[in-house]
Each structure stands twice: as structure tokens, then as C-alpha cells.
Amino acid sequence: MVEPWLEELMVVYNRDSFEKRSAYTAQLHLPGNVFEQLVWWALQALPDEILVGLDIDAASPHLKEVEQAFMGEEFDPNIFQGQGFIVGEAHIVNRGDSYSVHHLPEDWTDDMFSTSRGSRAGRFTHWLHTHPNAPAIPSHADADAAQETSGVDMILGIRFSPEGPLPWFDDVDGVRRRVGNEAVAESKPKRKRSFFAGKQLPVLGVAPSGHKIHEIQLIAFRKNGLGINVVLVDEDGFPFGWEQGQFASTL
């Protein structure tokens, strides 16, 4: 079971994925319980970023009706490895700062293929890393690391408090995708005032680590920079919000 407040955020995220479906050529279905686990891990690992490896669940192809509902006109079934399958369980592979997090410890790379497989050893299909108190926008180091990914790369950005040694860093250009209420997120004060306005940020929920969560962002992309549409699904493979009829096709 996923925390109710997180489930509500996922419904809003999925509605956004649905409304923007024509902007994407491929989709990735990520289970809500895995997503929740990633958020908790991200906060437990502070102040580090974490790198998480994910494989597909080969027994769980995307539900056809769901894939159809979220399909854009430019759909392409051959964008990445593992496409068409729901993501399986997650494994924390590394932690560190925004550069070192991408370079695996030796016990992960110490096999006969390591040199030919690059710094991540080609171990997993998909990769996700976290941006604690920073937006989910890839850095140059992130883009470099993604070159070895056969599936997709994901970035999970979380804004939380107390901030500890990581005040919210927002001076980054790029496209963001918030998990949750756009209206709340857009109404927050401009960045120069955010230091003073910190106490008035909306609290979406509280993590087991005790952190108040103000904002969650999640993006997925291919190594060429192509954005992948993420759909957050329940244990049966249906998107959160599906039974409320949120994603009826309007074509």
C-alpha cells in the first residue's frame, strides 16, 4: 500500500502524463510502490544522492488498454531496451555527490565485461538517481552517464525540509515535471524570496525519515535527450486515477 498523499500526487502526475501524451514517442510504466520506495531512500541517504538500478519485470508487459490510452500519435515501439514492460524492483547501487554517484564501486564493476561496459557496467536496464533539494533536470555529468544506459535514465528531484546542508537549488534551466499539484507549485514565491518564504511552503506529506516534502519531480529520458512519458501504475498495472475515469481518450 502506498501512502494516500503520495497516491494523490501520482494521480495528478498521471493526468499530466495523459494530457501531454502527444509530446512523447514512448512511455514507461513505473509501479507506485517502487516510486514510494525511491522517495524514502532518497531522503534516508541525505546528504548524498543515490544511484538506483532498475530492471523490467519480464512477466509484466504494459497493459494494452493503458498503453493505448497514453499513446501519442508519434508512438515508436523501438526507442529503448525493455520498452513495453513494467519496471521491476529497485536496487541501490551507489551513493555520493552529483559526480561520484555515477561511478560504481568496484564490487559492481569487477567482472570480465567491466571495461567494455563503462562506469556503470551495464548491469541494469534502467537507472534512476536523485537530486535532493534540486530540480529533476540532468547535469552534464548526468547526460554523460546516460550514454551507457540501454533503457532509460530517470531523475527524482525532491524539495524537502529541514534542508540540512542542502538548501533548495533552483538555478537550473530545463523542463521540469512535478509530481503533484501544479497550482500549488506555481503559486510559490519567486526564487529570490524562497529563503525567506521557506516556512510557508506547502507540505505534501511527511516521509518516514521525518522530512516534510514540498515538491517531487520525476523525469525520464533517453541518452539522446528524448523525453520518455512516465505513467505511475498500481500492483495490477493500472495508472493511479484510472478507476476515476481520468484518462478517457478524447481523440
Ligand SMILES: [Zn+2]
Ligand atoms: Zn544528477
